[in-house]
Amino acid sequence: MASGILNINKPPGMASFAVVSLVRRLTGVRRVGHAGTLDPTADGVLPICLGRATRVVEYLVNAPKTYYAAIRLGSATDTYDSEGTVTATGDPSSVTQEEMEAALAGFVGQIEQIPPMYSALKYEGQPLYRYARAGKTAPRQARTVTIHRLELRRFAPPLVEVELEVGRGAYVRTLAHDLGERLGCHAHLERLTRLRSGPFSLADALGLDELREAAEHGTWRELLYPVDRVLESWYAALLGQQHTRDACRGRLLVLTPVRQELVDLPLDTPCRAYSEEGEFLAILRYRGADRWQPERVFATL
CATH class of the missing domain: 2.30.130.10 (PUA domain)
Incomplete structure (x- = not known):
């Protein structure tokens, strides 16, 4: 049985589990799993572990991840991203670049985050998103997460773009929402790209069309990274x-x-x-x- 890791560039509009299903179908390998969910609207690095490599998923999930995020100031949504219903609006026109940079600096380090209702975290055995879709709210505990780095890349209100490196369990959607609350103008996440997950980078990631072509030619095994690539540090x-x-x-x-x-x-x-x-x-x-x-x-x- 083939074992190894595929560094996939997940396209927007596709669920992470759908990528797993596609890899399983193209390769014929039954034991397949991803190492860290990307929301359907997000794109970028999604490591897919095959065979014995599924046993290192937890180490990849624990590895730092780097993102490029576009945040829209002026409106909050119930999902904390652009897919949701607007729940509040504000005026971001008075926010200066200096205020933005100061607000971002306040999120660096260990911070408390309350997970969004539209998430796969469970309460009493059910994912939170099921409660949210039913119009209900479930209790959520604040969690300590780590933001290793958070840098402003473009300031063009109402849109700002940031690059950030985070530890396990951090929600970029929640950070975007909380940033808007801190600035007093509301905000939500408009776009998200994962640039790096552990040792795997977007520059080296494999498009799904490339994987399909390799599967047709029987060369997809040549695209696998060894199991221990995750542990090189x-x-x-x-x-x-x-x-x-x-x-x-x-x-x-x-x-x-x-x-x-x-x-x-x-x-x-x-x-x-x-x-x-x-x-x-x-x-x-x-x-x-x-x-x-x-x-x-x-x-x-």
Whole structure:
């Protein structure tokens, strides 16, 4: 079974799950999943994991993501984006670029966000959007999210364009809405493009037509990134034959550090493990005293 990751450029107007279904149909691989939902109206990087690569989805979901967003000042909507019904209006004509930059700076770092009602988060087993579509409101708890970077790229009221890098769970729609409230003129997200997800960038992303053509010619496997591409920022361990066998069996490993920086690592530090032949074997977690526990095993003996 083929395993690896496709860096897909999702077009606007298509749901993330629809891309998963298309990849499954074109490749014939049954185990397929995406690493971080993009709203149907958004476009850009959507990593699609196939086969054993579905086991690294959680690490991609946790990776920082970079977006380019166009925010329209002067009106708020119930969905926080351009697809929704206008719920409030205001006059953005008095907002200066300096005020905008100061407001944006206030969102950088760890902030509290209340998820939008039109989202896939669940309350009592049902997605919030189902309550919203029924005209109901469900209780939502504020969540702490991280905005690593938020920069103004174009100031042309009522439209402003920003580039931002965010951590897991951050809603750009909510940020656009909250920005409008902070400025006192209301706002909503008009366009959103994901520029990067972990190691995958828009510049290298694959269009769906390119994938269809590769599937027709039987060359789509050549487009796969290896499973461990997601983990390249981690430490790596090269294991000998006995340690390789133990890792593949999920046994605790005792590995002598070869560099000073590897002494007294924090507990639960992750590591990639490889055989002497360079085969990606497993994800290890540090348990202290030079001990490493296989967390996910990808190779077989």
